[in-house]
Amino acid sequence: xxxxxxxxxxxxxxxxxxxxxxxxxxxxxxxxxxxxxxxxxxxxxxxxxxxxxxxxxxxxxxxxxxxxxxxxxxxxxxxxxxxxxxxxxxxxxxxxxxxxxxxxxxxxxxxxxxxxxxxxxxxxxxxxxxxxxxxxxxxxxxxxxxxxxxxxxxxxxxxxxxxxxxxxxxxxxxxxxxxxxxxxxxxxxxxxxxxxxxxxxxxxxxxxxxxxxxxxxxxxxxxxxxxxxxxxxxxxxxxxxxxxxxxxxxx
Ligand SMILES: O=C(CO)COP(=O)(O)O
Numbered sequence: 001x002x003x004x005x006x007x008x009x010x011x012x013x014x015x016x017x018x019x020x021x022x023x024x025x026x027x028x029x030x031x032x033x034x035x036x037x038x039x040x041x042x043x044x045x046x047x048x049x050x051x052x053x054x055x056x057x058x059x060x061x062x063x064x065x066x067x068x069x070x071x072x073x074x075x076x077x078x079x080x081x082x083x084x085x086x087x088x089x090x091x092x093x094x095x096x097x098x099x100x101x102x103x104x105x106x107x108x109x110x111x112x113x114x115x116x117x118x119x120x121x122x123x124x125x126x127x128x129x130x131x132x133x134x135x136x137x138x139x140x141x142x143x144x145x146x147x148x149x150x151x152x153x154x155x156x157x158x159x160x161x162x163x164x165x166x167x168x169x170x171x172x173x174x175x176x177x178x179x180x181x182x183x184x185x186x187x188x189x190x191x192x193x194x195x196x197x198x199x200x201x202x203x204x205x206x207x208x209x210x211x212x213x214x215x216x217x218x219x220x221x222x223x224x225x226x227x228x229x230x231x232x233x234x235x236x237x238x239x240x241x242x243x244x245x246x247x248x249x250x251x
Pocket of ligand 1: 011096173212214232233
């Protein structure tokens with residue numbers, strides 16, 4: 001199987017008003033060079049339609065940061081997969097550690113969201129990764145693989161070809177403490193091995209991203225690892241210059 005296309009996914013988290021997001025996307029549209037990497041902007045739900053309009057023709061794709069596990073109906077405050085699809089999103093982050101921590105999302109909820117996204121033709125970026133206590137206990141590989149397996153519960157091989165997995169060690173998120181390239185590769189290889197057990201026909205084509213304090217000066221090294229197919233970037237994704245530098249570093 002050929003190496004999958006490198007994916008640079010930007011997670012803006014709860015930053016940028018619609019006006020700011022639209023202006024940012026317009027500037028990106030004007031400045032994004034031709035690149036082999038795929039760039040996806042995961043923007044706050046309320047900004048998606050403006051960002052979609054401004055990204056049009058840029059080559060960059062659109063993603064959301066969360067999706068409801070439910071189809072439609074009386075779920076106040078939720079955004080459905082059909083809504084995201086209709087606004088032009090192709091990707092959605094599910095199971096980010098911030099949603100697991102602050103919103104109590106369990107693996108079962110994450111798996112339900114991933115299945116709902118796939119049902120609607122959205123690619124879920126399923127996030128997994130250990131906290132500092134688990135890392136210090138040396139349990140990061142079995143912990144993360146167990147989390148992966150239960151976060152993909154019920155995701156059938158027929159639809160799972162679209163999957164993206166992001167390994168984000170919680171201790172490296174927003175802390176400036178980046179996992180080494182070797183740490184990222186260790187987990188990415190373990191994740192691919194676990195995917196091969198469940199999806200032997202296409203696990204090699206599933207993109208496995210690393211996330212946690214990725215910046216212009218470390219992205220190339222991390223993404224050069226054999227099992228790392230891109231990055232999920234938070235803080236360094238907010239500034240256009242830094243995003244353009246990361247795109248350049250991946251070229
Ligand atoms: O959580 C992240 C991306 O989803 C990583 O955030 P930082 O890049 O700010 O560490």
